[in-house]
Amino acid sequence: MSVLQQVWGRLQMLVAQGKVLGIGKGKVQVRVLDEEVLDNVRHAMPYGFSHHPTGGEAYMMFPAGDRTHGIALVVGDKRYQMDLQGGEVAIHDADGNHVHLKAGGEIEIKASTLVRVDAPKVEATGDVLISGNLVVMGHAQAVGFFGPAGSAASLAGGAAVVGDFTVNGKDVGDGHRHHVGGATTEGVI
Template identity: 45%
Template sequence: MDARNVAKLLSPIKRGLQMVVARALVTAVGQGRAQSVQVALLAGEAKDGVEHAEPYGFTAHPHAGATAVVVFVGGDRSHGIAAVVSDPRYRPADLAAGEVCVYTDQGDEIRIKRGGELVIKAATKVRIETQVLEVTGEVRDRCDAGGRTMAEMRQTYDGHTHGGVQPGAGSTAVPNQGM
């Protein structure tokens, strides 16, 4: 069999394989428990209702313009799955080898750094909703500005006194030490 005949026989297989995976741009995102995206594939092909498969325990609402890798099982273009959606416009570019980061487009991050350090960066507030919060190490207030640990503050509080107490006055003088 000559090369032309082999190419002719393999042509449908080649076309089928080319239909299995595609790179796309996200153009819209649906709401709900099973998130779907609308994507623009190469050569102007648009697909709506593409399932956005996400790892268990992680979810995101990507912006329009994010990139996606879309898989069409068996090459059937009627049902695509966005296997990966990423957005390099917002990805932190300063991670060291082995570091992990969960991030938003606004710069908020949860970063697991080398050496056992976890850094939470939030522009306005960190809120922890739980009945009990346990910390095994020291807690330091204003750590970048010479702050004190909780143990140091406790020591100051336990050792402070008030002067000028007068019976029946209802108030005391200013403590002899600040926190």
């Protein structure tokens, strides 16, 4: 075999595409041409992103054409690809959960069961619309609690208060007292 044939053979072995058979910590098992199974291909992932696909395709590079030291540069699965418009970006999984940065400045987050934010403080600088129920497990404080166009706030359906209840610093709960005509009464009149 001539030197030129050897170089050509190595060049042909530099890049490959294959079917993912299994994933391990930092490694991927791939079937490439002629049913060749490569067990020890390093799985390169960008900083801050990790994934564990359940199948799909691997696009690999083999430095110097050596099949024993492959690197899977991209591992993808077309079965779960999202349909995106130009310029959009998404992080997603096989179950349909996703964070979708949409064209026009909208961000959509979809989770099948729960979105958990573990932070000492969460801020929203704009309006917040809650279509479901709001349950506050700790204390709640409302500053600037007004209705539409500055009108008085209203609680449709009423309110059930357990514990102390004050308005403008005055106790208006069950134990408050009224002074009417020199007599003092307790509780709600």
